[in-house]
Amino acid sequence: MTHQHWAGAHQVVDVIAAINADQVAPSPLANDHVLRTREHEESKSPAAHHVSGEFEKLAVQGRRLARLCRGCHRSPGLQIIAATAGGAGSRILHAASSRSVAEPEARRVRNGGDQAVSGSVPESSRLRIALVGAGGFGTYTCELIDRQPEIDLVGVADTDGGKARRLGNDRAVPYWTDHRALLDECDCDAVAIVTTHSTHRDIAVDAAAAGRHIFCEKTMAITVAECHDMVEAADAHGVKLMVGHKRRFRPASAALRRALGTAGLGRPLAVNIRGFFGRRITGFWRERSLCGGLLYWAGVHDVDTLRYLFGEVASVYAVLGPKFRPEVSDQEDAISVALTFQSGMVGSLQVSTFYPMATYQTAFGFDIVCERGGISYNPHDLSITTQLEDQPSGVVRLEHNSPDGAYDTEWSSFAAWVLRDEAPVLTSEDGLRCVEILQAAYLSAATGSRVDLPLDRNERRPFDDLS
Template sequence: MNSRRIFLQKASASAVAISIPYLPSFSKPLSENEEKSSQSDKVLRVAIMGLGSYGTRVAKAMEDSNRAKLVGLISGTPSKVEAWKEKYSIPDKNCYNYDNFDAIKDNPDIDAVYVITPNALHKEQAIRVAQAGKHVICEKPMAINAAEAKEMVEACDKAGVKLLIGYRMHFEANTLKVVNMRKTGEFGTIKFFQGLSGFMIGDPTQWRLNPTLSGGGAMMDIGIYSINGARYMTGEEPIWVTAQEVKTDPVKFKEGIDETITFQMGFPSGVIASCLSTYSMNNLDKFFLNGTKGFAEMQPSTGYGPIKGRTNQGPLDEPHIMHQTVQMDQMAGIIFDGVEPEIPVDGREGLKDMVIIDAIFKAVKTGEKVLLV
């Protein structure tokens, strides 16, 4: 946080630019022999790092997964490990704490580690997992800034392992239906996107309201959905951002924790996105995409329950499957079979969102338009 604040304080009063770091792609198509030998039914054996509420959700999702199985635990709380061991029949040799989990290097039972810890811990933990030779699945936001995200991508490339980000919406059926309608031109020329992301946060002592652990407030936790959604719904990358912050409770939302930020993004074609990120309002979670021939609106647009909405052609009514179950099955395909998802979920995709978040924080600080170049 301190480095981010120092960086922001040095920003000039005029429009400033944030460079998107160049990272060469190390992915390659499967050869004919590799394609033939790929195992479409191979199960991804996962250790969960961080046994909190979302870790619990992912574990439950894997109970119904065809291609992913919970086989290991990493936690700093021994009582949680004991309870999970019993519930999921995890052997002692697959259980670790935050000090000794580097030993997974010598454990052939584990293919990947899903990092579900506070944001500020992601970089170090993901890099250690990569150095142990295991694939990394990291919950969003992947880091607390773009510099850290870039380090994670480079470390996983160097180790020759996959880095995937927990973008569950990239596999959700109604979301993919809208994206495909946009791709086939059914909405015409896209002109506008609106993303409203937020809820009233509770317990003021939780880690999400601790700037040292979270790296920010609502933007990191929930606003990132509107950033990411704007990108996959429009099919473009933003070239500038502007942003404004409102803070009504400086005690609960201390320095470094944003309460409410409205932000705008401009895209190369002229599309404008108008978005809201907040920890002090409910009844949001809405996406709206408008084109010259039609529209799509979704509410809820990113929640855990069924995604609901409609387009100019009728209701969105694809069947609902627990998002994390679909995500884990699809990630097994990415890791083992070289499957390319409709919407990327790799580390470079996560890095793009972190570049935009950095730019939004800079726009709040300077009051100026920040260019993304």
């Protein structure tokens, strides 16, 4: 058995175990030690944010080996030796294998400072992705990644050290409390941004500069200016940027688009769409400074669906409803939006978080009026009803329309785009155009006037006026 040693490990005091990687998951020992050390240093001095010198080198190497173990756990010949390094007292991992295990090429180039490297197609057939955001949806995202045959989770970051530790240990991957440290130290091909909307821009720009492809959960950002920054950073560094509008991947969306094109209904003239959510939803969604407003989290899927089915929006007019529960949220509890499309058709969107029923699906759906008939979609019973003039209605029942299935397809699409350059269903442009409509709606609500699109890049934020 050969051992892979690194510079800076002056002494290996004792070998704790030699275990086959197929039997035991990779150990998060390096994670625990680095976080505990940083917490201890910060307790002594608020300015001390990193462990230093040889100890920091050991910590970094420990994380690298944890990633090696994670990436190679399917190899029967791989064995792991846990050891204790003298002096610093850190527990570190050595990897040994009957096969050669090569450290992935460094993604950062240092020459008196960081130099960005362009993103590229990973050399392996698998996509190594790191997660930024270890909250509830971040945890769910890990489950989605687990189901993907071409994606491996290789790291986690969250500004909340407790959340980062819990999720990192649970997934047996290294973790960080700063996304910039993750980008600097984690051997990943891409990052998934699952944080508050207000943080998306900075994380995405940093990821692009580090040469990482980007999957950003909706909503892309809060302002058009932030979205432009993200798109330009991705273009400048040659990385791919996808925004997670999952509803595009639901069977209902494809069925509706087919019906509009093939059912003999004629040109669409008007659409009404509603999304009434229950009262119990909590989290950062309730804070305008973090998410942007009700429409940004409860209406963004509807806006993207409207664009997907009917094309670009030309103008927006919006009215905010009252705040029924100011003690729960600093946002409106209802909003109504009127849209005019470039095609000339009109649309209306109503969103509320004051619906008293148990599930919002009973109050979600939409109706489309066309030249020679119409379409009604009811997600509660997964039915799409078409009606032509003077003819019986036709009803299509969908076998499934679950969010899980849409998420799975969304993630496989991202992997195919990065690994094989297959054309994606969604691009950064789709994310930007959605934010443009959302921001225009709040500008309209603040001014009482119709807002024409496209918005100027430097259009002001209306949100402070509405608080």
